Amino acid sequence: MPGITIDDHAIEARDGETILSAARRHGFEVPTLCHMEGLPPTGACRLCVVEVEGMSGLVPSCSHPVAEGMKIRSRSPRVLEARRTVVQLLLADHPDDCLYCHRSSNCELRSLSAELGVDQRLYRGPRSTGEKDVSSPSLQRDPDKCILCGRCVRVCEEVQGVAAIDFIKRGSATMIGTAFDRGLNVSSCVNCGQCVLACPTGALTERFQVDEVLAAIADPERFVVVQHAPAVSVTLAEEFGVKPGTDVDGRMVAALRRVGFDRVFDTSFAADLTILEEGSELVHRIRNGGVLPMFTSCSPGWIKFVETFYPEFIPNLSTCKSPQQMLGALIKTFFAEQQGLDPAKIVSVSIMPCTAKKFEAGRGELGRGGLPDVDYALTTRELGALLRRCGIKLAAIEPDAADTPFGGRTTAGKLFGASGGVMEAAIRSVHFLLTGRELGKPRIQALRGTKPRKELSLEVGGLKLGVAVVSGLASARAVLEEIRAGRADLHFVEVMSCPGGCVGGGGQPIGLNHEAVQARIKALYNIDRDETVNVSHANTEVQRLYGEYLGRPLGRRSHELLHTHYERRDVLR
Amino acid sequence: MTDNNRQVLVVDDDPDCRDQVAIIIQGAGYEVISAASQAEAEELLLRHQPRLAVLDLMMEEMDSGFVLCHTIKKLYPELPVILLTGVTAATGMSFKSQDPRGRRWIEADIMLDKPVRIEELRGAMARLLKD
Numbered sequence: 001m002p003g004i005t006i007d008d009h010a011i012e013a014r015d016g017e018t019i020l021s022a023a024r025r026h027g028f029e030v031p032t033l034c035h036m037e038g039l040p041p042t043g044a045c046r047l048c049v050v051e052v053e054g055m056s057g058l059v060p061s062c063s064h065p066v067a068e069g070m071k072i073r074s075r076s077p078r079v080l081e082a083r084r085t086v087v088q089l090l091l092a093d094h095p096d097d098c099l100y101c102h103r104s105s106n107c108e109l110r111s112l113s114a115e116l117g118v119d120q121r122l123y124r125g126p127r128s129t130g131e132k133d134v135s136s137p138s139l140q141r142d143p144d145k146c147i148l149c150g151r152c153v154r155v156c157e158e159v160q161g162v163a164a165i166d167f168i169k170r171g172s173a174t175m176i177g178t179a180f181d182r183g184l185n186v187s188s189c190v191n192c193g194q195c196v197l198a199c200p201t202g203a204l205t206e207r208f209q210v211d212e213v214l215a216a217i218a219d220p221e222r223f224v225v226v227q228h229a230p231a232v233s234v235t236l237a238e239e240f241g242v243k244p245g246t247d248v249d250g251r252m253v254a255a256l257r258r259v260g261f262d263r264v265f266d267t268s269f270a271a272d273l274t275i276l277e278e279g280s281e282l283v284h285r286i287r288n289g290g291v292l293p294m295f296t297s298c299s300p301g302w303i304k305f306v307e308t309f310y311p312e313f314i315p316n317l318s319t320c321k322s323p324q325q326m327l328g329a330l331i332k333t334f335f336a337e338q339q340g341l342d343p344a345k346i347v348s349v350s351i352m353p354c355t356a357k358k359f360e361a362g363r364g365e366l367g368r369g370g371l372p373d374v375d376y377a378l379t380t381r382e383l384g385a386l387l388r389r390c391g392i393k394l395a396a397i398e399p400d401a402a403d404t405p406f407g408g409r410t411t412a413g414k415l416f417g418a419s420g421g422v423m424e425a426a427i428r429s430v431h432f433l434l435t436g437r438e439l440g441k442p443r444i445q446a447l448r449g450t451k452p453r454k455e456l457s458l459e460v461g462g463l464k465l466g467v468a469v470v471s472g473l474a475s476a477r478a479v480l481e482e483i484r485a486g487r488a489d490l491h492f493v494e495v496m497s498c499p500g501g502c503v504g505g506g507g508q509p510i511g512l513n514h515e516a517v518q519a520r521i522k523a524l525y526n527i528d529r530d531e532t533v534n535v536s537h538a539n540t541e542v543q544r545l546y547g548e549y550l551g552r553p554l555g556r557r558s559h560e561l562l563h564t565h566y567e568r569r570d571v572l573r
Numbered sequence: 574m575t576d577n578n579r580q581v582l583v584v585d586d587d588p589d590c591r592d593q594v595a596i597i598i599q600g601a602g603y604e605v606i607s608a609a610s611q612a613e614a615e616e617l618l619l620r621h622q623p624r625l626a627v628l629d630l631m632m633e634e635m636d637s638g639f640v641l642c643h644t645i646k647k648l649y650p651e652l653p654v655i656l657l658t659g660v661t662a663a664t665g666m667s668f669k670s671q672d673p674r675g676r677r678w679i680e681a682d683i684m685l686d687k688p689v690r691i692e693e694l695r696g697a698m699a700r701l702l703k704d
Contacts, residue, residue: 131662135686137693183662186688211669364696370703 002068019061028074034149035062050074084116090147092125101202108200135185137362138355146203152195161474164189179572188573192301192497193355193506206355209376216347217260224347226261230268231353231417231502234523238509239384245519250399255392265406270323271413275536278320279430280553291315293490298322300360301497311568319563324350325366328373329561350377353505379507408541411528418521419471419501420447423494428535434461450500466490472499578624583607584614585629611637630658642680653701656681
């Protein structure tokens with residue numbers, strides 16, 4: 001292990017690690033804008049420069065490996081001045097709209113300006129005048145706020161395997177753009193929103209719909225219903241400065257009521273319903289020579305990914321709608337009938353950890369008579385904004401329970417928020433469907449955690465099952481390529497577009513924060529550990545729904561309301 | 574207006590956009606009459622009563638599409654209007670027909686930002702025409 005000194009402190013570095021890595025591990029905070037944990041360095045932003053004795057120029061610490069005896073200065077006057085100059089140059093053409101920029105409270109450029117003592121705009125270049133791209137139903141881009149750090153490009157290509165955006169043009173005209181610079185809406189973007197999490201400034205955001213939701217609530221003619229996804233309750237508190245992994249389910253339900261929603265439902269109920277439909281579909285496919293492996297269909301980024309890049313695998317996708325859309329369909333049919341409401345007067349809102357859910361809600365095939373099943377899909381961040389706008393203090397509210405008939409959930413439905421959760425819940429219920437008995441050990445450790453790929457072979461009720469769980473679309477692409485090349489031992493594959501699953505979704509609090517994702521997952525596992533009803537088929541509200549309305553899984557009504565189809569997608573790429 | 578009226582008015586000063594929109598609408602089984610400006614559209618509306626209007630916003634004037642919406646709703650209050658616009662890209666200003674401020678004065682039933690996807694425009698048409 002090489003011994004080095006940083007600012008005269010002797011430390012032991014690890015073989016092959018970078019100066020940045022060694023420095024940060026020992027408490028020397030070195031600023032960066034382009035560095036991304038877990039990806040190879042690019043050395044593009046030059047903010048992380050340090051002085052190394054014996055070297056004439058400043059060295060980018062993110063890409064320079066340590067060596068025995070290296071003497072490093074991480075905060076010499078020369079280093080600090082160089083960093084300040086980098087930020088001052090970035091500010092030269094940056095807009096002055098911090099007062100109303102959506103990222104003003106968590107903008108990395110703004111923080112760095114403060115940290116590095118930038119107190120004036122020293123250089124004044126002509127303002128960037130790129131065209132805003134607001135064409136996508138999920139995401140919007142403002143190139144004027146882009147500092148060309150490249151993090152969005154890297155996450156899109158290297159983590160998600162999509163490459164919808166890249167550097168285009170040259171020199172001072174360089175910008176981030178889509179193919180032919182024609183807008184995200186007609187590009188290969190799958191709307192996952194990982195670029196939003198990666199963006200240090202306000203150049204990338206979701207398409208905001210808080211105003212529309214508040215307008216609907218204020219309209220006495222409208223009956224406004226909200227559902228919240230499994231990952232949201234273990235994340236929302238972070239929007240209010242509470243540590244990651246804190247579950248605020250009951251408080252969130254009470255807060256949504258205070259906002260003025262007429263009913264508050266839990267998407268985890270529909271996750272339980274999904275398990276019964278999807279589990280039955282899997283068994284049906286295996287027993288009847290259907291197309292295998294079957295892929296899960298809850299993640300709308302993944303669905304668009306298959307439609308765009310691998311249309312030959314469309315028959316492998318489960319025909320089940322996502323839980324958001326299943327619940328949306330039931331709200332405007334079963335619930336509307338039960339309550340004597342005109343479906344056209346119901347406004348169905350969802351709170352999702354996801355930006356692709358906005359796109360999904362607008363898919364034409366998911367609705368009836370021109371009416372969408374879900375009218376507005378807000379992100380976890382937008383829910384934070386909504387509560388702040390309404391002056392609702394989450395910490396001061398007494399918890400409350402969600403409404404019937406779609407408020408009851410099991411812990412299996414809640415696990416949908418974590419990568420591997422759908423698979424674990426499905427195995428528990430498929431075992432019951434096939435044997436009539438509960439699985440002895442319901443918690444399947446091999447499928448848990450944030451690893452991008454997890455695989456398992458098991459026997460369930462006499463059926464041999466090869467299962468895989470992947471999160472992050474680049475990992476999904478690798479599995480698809482293996483299957484394309486002839487791999488035939490898999491029967492069921494769970495794919496979540498975002499690393500770690502929905503808890504790491506593009507609609508979650510800003511930042512690619514692996515520790516936060518792990519804490520949120522742990523909170524979901526704790527719920528599964530602490531509560532008693534942990535299999536979807538034991539959800540009494542789901543049982544009642546089948547008894548009173550749907551009949552049976554894969555039945556006529558289920559087919560009509562809970563299943564869908566997909567189509568090959570032509571995009572500019 | 575008769576039930577079998579399949580005529581859709583398309584107004585856009587950009588011939589590429591106009592043609593693309595026309596092709597999408599024709600592909601959905603409708604007949605297209607088109608105009609390249611607010612003035613041309615107003616003249617067409619004296620002779621035709623289409624079932625749907627799909628309008629660009631910025632044409633001979635920055636607000637031509639908004640004005641045309643008002644004219645249409647005055648002449649034919651039941652005629653649904655879709656406004657297709659690149660106004661935010663061009664000016665940075667954002668307009669929404671569905672938020673409380675927009676609802677007060679934007680007469681379009683649906684506003685979509687350019688470029689639109691084929692299924693997105695067809696979905697908007699389906700919502701308004703209920704065919």
